[in-house]
Amino acid sequence: MAATTSADRPAALAGRSRMSPRRRAELSRRAQYAVLLVLVVLAAVTVDWARLGESFFNIDTVRALAPRLPGAALNTVVYTAASFALGLALGLVLALMKLSPVRVWRVLATGYIEFFRGIPALLVVLAFGYAVPAAFQVRFDSVVLQIALALGMVSGAYIAETLRAGMEAVPKGQIEAARSLGMSSTRTLVHVTIPQAFRIVLPPLTNEAVLLVKDTSLVFALGLAVSDFELTKLGRDALSRAGGGLTPIVLIGLVYLLITIPLSSVTRWLERTTGYKGHV
């Protein structure tokens, strides 16, 4: 059909190009629409919609699960916030170590970062859930602390690299201006470098927080009291009762989105309230 029209056209340009780029793009677009149409038709005739609806959105399961969602969502948020706070503090220390003129500090920080970025976060969660209490004879009275330690140690490694990159991105002239006013290197760091680095890394830092929201799901591997359940653990619990229906997963997924999508817009809000973007 379309191909013949282009073949009919006189070759305005000599050589291999038989079709203009615009014409090719147009053809490609039509082809994509065609594929989409075929898939939609196939889905409509083959899928058993009644069963699918039942499985994805079983009203009884929704009724049973709904009252427990706010508590679990709150736990997810609390675990995330605690882990992020710890990760941020740890990440800042590690970033400063990486920028230290003392080699030993740099090596230690690099070792830590490589280690915790290289192993699964689940492993660290398990360590704090079972291995650490057994090995050091400690009992975590607070589940929040236990989870924050595990996830904070992991996210600290990622945040450290982000912050270090941010601090290195602060223009040298900024540091020179501060030092030329008589500010010591520490004061320069506190008042000039770190605040600017944080603004530079706001987007990747938000990204890190979103990842952390999802990583709190790893605590499903721990034996938690029902009141400490976060979203995924709750979903898993409900799944075993829902007889294989997908409803809990859909519901839990939606609640996660309710947390993560607003989080992304926090970046934009912070950028607006801090009043400047990048450098002059």
Next chain:
Amino acid sequence: MTAPATATPGAGPVVRISGLHKSFGDREVLKGIDLEVAQGEVVCIIGASGSGKSTLLRCVNLLEQPTAGTVEVLGVEVTHPDVDIDRVRARVGMVFQQFNLFPHRTVLDNCTLAQRTVLRRRRAEAEAVARKNLAHVGLADRAGSLPSQLSGGQQQRVAIARALSMDPALLLFDEPTSALDPELVGEVLTVMRQLADEGMTMLVVTHEMAFAREVADRVIFLDAGVILEEGPPDRVIGNPREERTRAFLRRVLDPTHVEAVTDADPGAAGAVAGGEAVPGSRPLD
């Protein structure tokens, strides 16, 4: 070092540089500089790109560490290993080509940050000093703005107010107008001229020959890391002795100049310097 960072005014030069050498790796950028700047003196440093002007200026407040030689500022030998350089820097203001205002702080905060953290002034006092200096550079009404909301000329004037707020005994300027649009150069030079008139000791790297001619007490021509010629502006800019100075002046004063066409003519260079008035500057001669 036991000598205080604050020397008594009038006691010796503000800056005394002797036998200053600076290398970056194998590349020697300053090859033995001797220079004194007296109290209240305005010294302009001119020279081609890469001749070491910025490096020389930055050796004064130790943003660059000299390779050899000594630098004394306000009676303190800053090249001495034991010196507390922060104390000296607090009294030596620096104005950069790229302004380097703190973009995350308001204009007022830019002017109070070092006062509060270094001089330990209370907020009220620091803000009063800052507002006085902002008024001095004609920006009293922009105290609450962020640097990004200001024009280049305004930003550079804030940078001057920031330096002034530390009550400096010496101001260093590194091509303060080179990053500005031509129509904004004048307002910055006006402020600098005013400071010179008030008796501020200034060391200024500049390509603004009309400004140097009018304001400088002394002009230094730096060439390949040495001071090739120095003296009163009318002599160095108006009637240079060295052929290399003349060649340099021809290039800055007339960028379209073709070397082969015009002969070295000291009078011509001077005439152009006088004729090419800086925007906002008073007429020369």
